[in-house]
Amino acid sequence: MIAHLDGLNKAFESKIRLGIMSILMANESVDFTTLKSLLELTDGNLASHARSLEELDYIRCEKKFIGRKPNTSYSITDLGRAAFSAHIQALASFINTQQ
Amino acid sequence: MENKEALNTLNDIKEMMERSSKFKAISGLSILIVGILASLVSAYIYFFLGDYSINTPTKWRITTYITVSLLVVAFFIVFIMAYIKAKRHNLRFTLDATMRRLLLNFFIPLGAGGLLCIALLMQHRYGLVSSITLIFYGLALINSSHFSFPALRYLGYAELVLGLIDCFLVDYALLTWFLGFGVLHIVFGIIFILKYERSK
Numbered sequence: 001m002i003a004h005l006d007g008l009n010k011a012f013e014s015k016i017r018l019g020i021m022s023i024l025m026a027n028e029s030v031d032f033t034t035l036k037s038l039l040e041l042t043d044g045n046l047a048s049h050a051r052s053l054e055e056l057d058y059i060r061c062e063k064k065f066i067g068r069k070p071n072t073s074y075s076i077t078d079l080g081r082a083a084f085s086a087h088i089q090a091l092a093s094f095i096n097t098q099q
Numbered sequence: 100m101e102n103k104e105a106l107n108t109l110n111d112i113k114e115m116m117e118r119s120s121k122f123k124a125i126s127g128l129s130i131l132i133v134g135i136l137a138s139l140v141s142a143y144i145y146f147f148l149g150d151y152s153i154n155t156p157t158k159w160r161i162t163t164y165i166t167v168s169l170l171v172v173a174f175f176i177v178f179i180m181a182y183i184k185a186k187r188h189n190l191r192f193t194l195d196a197t198m199r200r201l202l203l204n205f206f207i208p209l210g211a212g213g214l215l216c217i218a219l220l221m222q223h224r225y226g227l228v229s230s231i232t233l234i235f236y237g238l239a240l241i242n243s244s245h246f247s248f249p250a251l252r253y254l255g256y257a258e259l260v261l262g263l264i265d266c267f268l269v270d271y272a273l274l275t276w277f278l279g280f281g282v283l284h285i286v287f288g289i290i291f292i293l294k295y296e297r298s299k
Contacts, residue, residue, distance in 0.1 A: 015111070018108065018111065018112065018115075019111070019115050022111070022112045022113075022115035022116050022119070023115055023116070023119040025116060026115075026116035026117070026119055026120040027119055027120050027196065027197075028196075029196075030119065030196070034119075034195055034196070037191070038115070038119050038191075088109065088112065091105045091108055091109050092109065094102075094105050095102055095105050095106055095109070
């Protein structure tokens with residue numbers, strides 16, 4: 001990245017966090033395993049990126065038990081949806097100004 | 100940031116959103132094969148009965164047995180070939196939320212139509228059965244296209260229109276089935292292969 005642009009969200013600079021947000025934008029809720037296989041990540045890697053998005057209140061994490069197996073699923077918050085939309089908007093308007 | 104980088108990022112976002120929410124392993128060849136099978140089977144029934152119209156209980160019984168078997172074989176082919184396509188192109192093929200949504204949205208309208216047809220057959224009211232199968236199949240395709248290739252809806256629209264035309268015609272059950280399940284699948288299968296699968 002050369003110049004820093006208005007409206008681009010630092011939280012989405014990482015490709016992994018961008019991927020997590022994209023998937024959660026398109027789905028109501030996605031469990032940890034599905035997210036991991038879609039993004040081709042390791043457990044620790046996904047967990048740490050997910051936690052940083054959680055701390056920003058962009059995504060919400062729900063832990064429950066299915067039978068005896070623990071199951072973690074993620075969904076996007078209203079704040080996260082707004083922030084991600086603004087990020088996409090900024091990218092799109094940047095492309096428009098260049099053309 | 101360069102223009103190209105921003106564009107790539109947007110494309111990545113779009114691809115991720117699609118890949119995570121749509122089932123992309125449907126094989127165009129399987130649609131084509133189902134179309135060919137359906138054409139052959141309806142041609143066989145036509146020569147067997149010697150008529151387009153299926154107007155006696157015996158004719159209906161024979162036709163029902165054959166078409167239900169064809170239906171089972173067709174689903175089996177689509178399922179197996181989707182599995183092969185998923186393996187080959189590294190696509191997801193698990194009973195996750197996406198596949199469950201696709202199956203539910205496909206089989207709820209189709210199941211409703213199927214039950215309606217069974218009820219009509221039991222009451223010996225045969226006239227609308229062929230159009231009902233096409234109409235509900237079309238609705239099932241339109242409904243489930245949101246969770247797979249959006250283009251599936253065009254096949255759905257075509258089946259729906261054909262089914263609605265068939266409502267107003269009497270005695271052309273076999274011909275409309277031949278067109279709807281045979282010809283339309285062949286045409287759509289070829290378009291599907293050319294549009295989505297040729298370059299890969």
